[in-house]
Amino acid sequence: MDITNIDARIAAQDWAETRTSLDARGSAILPGLLDADTCTTLSAWYDDDTLFRSRIVMARHGFGRGAYGYFAYPLPPAIACLRGGLYPHLQPIANTWAERLGSAVRFPVDHAEFIDRCHAAGQKRPTPLLLRYGAGDYNCLHQDLYGEHAFPLQVAILLSRPQADFAGGEFVLTEQRPRMQSRVEVVPLQQGDAVIFAVNHRPVRGGRGDYRVTMRHGVSTLHSGARHTLGIIFHDSV
Numbered sequence: 001m002d003i004t005n006i007d008a009r010i011a012a013q014d015w016a017e018t019r020t021s022l023d024a025r026g027s028a029i030l031p032g033l034l035d036a037d038t039c040t041t042l043s044a045w046y047d048d049d050t051l052f053r054s055r056i057v058m059a060r061h062g063f064g065r066g067a068y069g070y071f072a073y074p075l076p077p078a079i080a081c082l083r084g085g086l087y088p089h090l091q092p093i094a095n096t097w098a099e100r101l102g103s104a105v106r107f108p109v110d111h112a113e114f115i116d117r118c119h120a121a122g123q124k125r126p127t128p129l130l131l132r133y134g135a136g137d138y139n140c141l142h143q144d145l146y147g148e149h150a151f152p153l154q155v156a157i158l159l160s161r162p163q164a165d166f167a168g169g170e171f172v173l174t175e176q177r178p179r180m181q182s183r184v185e186v187v188p189l190q191q192g193d194a195v196i197f198a199v200n201h202r203p204v205r206g207g208r209g210d211y212r213v214t215m216r217h218g219v220s221t222l223h224s225g226a227r228h229t230l231g232i233i234f235h236d237s238v
């Protein structure tokens with residue numbers, strides 16, 4: 001796996017446009033973050049038990065249908081590179097959001113320092129994950145919160161080819177505004193595209209200042225084939 005290629009692909013994204021999109025809708029697409037070969041390699045890792053600290057069968061927990069593995073430490077270099085390389089682009093947005101939401105929490109520039117904060121609070125287990133869905137599988141609306149410390153943005157990368165490898169299985173986001181019913185958006189992704197989205201709350205500018213919107217994400221039912229995703233969550237878990 002060519003890590004310099006991943007670094008270059010992170011650097012090549014339009015981060016100003018990404019920020020605009022995150023502020024406007026709480027999500028943004030990074031087109032072609034990973035190339036097709038990298039996606040194929042990462043999908044194949046799903047079957048390698050040595051890479052994972054635990055395996056979750058979603059139906060057993062009421063999370064949906066499908067399965068995933070949480071990577072073990074030390075993370076494979078490609079995963080560490082994605083986690084550590086995406087974070088510095090998101091950290092300024094996270095701090096602005098925290099300020100606008102009236103939170104005193106601030107996120108350090110360096111991801112390793114944020115991980116130290118998680119570990120000191122007992123959140124020591126790595127959260128990057130690889131998911132696999134087959135026909136009939138789905139992921140219920142949820143939030144990936146794993147303890148007191150939570151970075152407000154996370155990333156999911158689609159490793160499979162829509163229409164060719166699978167059908168259905170769309171990434172969806174919902175947002176709940178105060179005193180309003182939930183609204184849903186489908187995020188159209190191609191193989192190698194990443195979606196960045198709010199883990200929990202995001203600020204929205206209203207007539208009387210910012211208010212707080214609650215977001216959830218999930219995946220609609222796969223009609224056929226198999227779909228792999230790589231999830232990058234920036235906080236660790238209890």
Ligand SMILES: O=C(O)CCC(=O)C(=O)O
Pocket residue numbers: 131139144155156171217218219229230231232
């Ligand atoms: O499979 C997906 O697209 C979503 C996976 C997910 O829930 C996550 O990465 O947190």
Ligand SMILES: [Fe+2]
Pocket residue numbers: 142143144217231
């Ligand atoms: Fe998730």
